[in-house]
Amino acid sequence: MKKLIFTILMITVGIVNAQKNIYESNKFDDLSDDHQVLAIIPFLTKLDLTDDISKTELKTLEEKEGYAVQNALETYFSKRKKKKKFSVEFQNIKNTNAILAQNDISFKNIDVYTIKQLSEILGVDGVISGNIDLNVLLSNGVSTDFNFMDYFSGSANYGRIGVKISDGDSGKLLWKYEKEINKKSGKNTNDLIDRMMKLAARKFPYDREKRRDRKQSN
Numbered sequence: 001m002k003k004l005i006f007t008i009l010m011i012t013v014g015i016v017n018a019q020k021n022i023y024e025s026n027k028f029d030d031l032s033d034d035h036q037v038l039a040i041i042p043f044l045t046k047l048d049l050t051d052d053i054s055k056t057e058l059k060t061l062e063e064k065e066g067y068a069v070q071n072a073l074e075t076y077f078s079k080r081k082k083k084k085k086f087s088v089e090f091q092n093i094k095n096t097n098a099i100l101a102q103n104d105i106s107f108k109n110i111d112v113y114t115i116k117q118l119s120e121i122l123g124v125d126g127v128i129s130g131n132i133d134l135n136v137l138l139s140n141g142v143s144t145d146f147n148f149m150d151y152f153s154g155s156a157n158y159g160r161i162g163v164k165i166s167d168g169d170s171g172k173l174l175w176k177y178e179k180e181i182n183k184k185s186g187k188n189t190n191d192l193i194d195r196m197m198k199l200a201a202r203k204f205p206y207d208r209e210k211r212r213d214r215k216q217s218n
Contacts, residue, residue, distance in 0.1 A: 022175070022177050022203045023173075024205055032167065035125040035206075036088060036089060038124055038126045040091070042070045044130070045066040045131070045133075046062065048133070049136075064137075065137065069161070073128065075190060076197050085208060086206050103121050114171055119169070129164050131162050132159065133160050138192065157181075160178065160181060161181055161196070165205070
């Protein structure tokens with residue numbers, strides 16, 4: 001019984017914290033009313049590893065982590081889309097990355113392009129992007145075993161992630177969700193994204209039920 005109560009408490013705390021870390025533009029409805037397709041691009045990554053590796057290898061690992069988040073988000077949205085949870089479609093990331101490559105846009109230079117430019121090139125209504133800062137290789141899998149001493153020593157903290165949705169026509173930020181990454185966040189990238197997005201599900205702006213309820217209230 002105590003274990004059940006503790007579990008419910010932790011889930012409740014997680015949901016509350018998730019909602020505190022979410023921003024939604026007050027112009028979201030106006031800017032997104034005609035949105036049909038969103039593209040997910042690789043996340044900009046910064047690794048702070050203790051391993052003695054070259055700058056070239058570090059950049060390669062950062063690229064790997066950035067694409068891992070892109071893939072994990074597509075996996076999450078695909079699963080939810082089967083249940084008809086969203087009011088928009090998501091561009092296949094293989095197509096997204098192929099179109100980017102055809103336009104000489106890679107992980108190394110994607111940050112010099114604006115949201116408006118990327119949306120036009122990709123032929124989408126909006127872009128899902130973000131940043132992830134890590135001190136571990138999350139895509140390789142990490143330990144989820146912890147005790148309270150881990151939090152005092154700092155070994156329980158793996159970094160931070162920010163997910164953004166921006167309007168293609170205006171380039172304006174529509175929605176943002178930031179979250180700390182620690183041993184309780186998940187054992188790998190897919191696990192992290194699945195858990196954090198489920199916590200944010202009630203606040204996800206393209207949730208079909210949420211949009212319908214909001215329009216009815218207006």
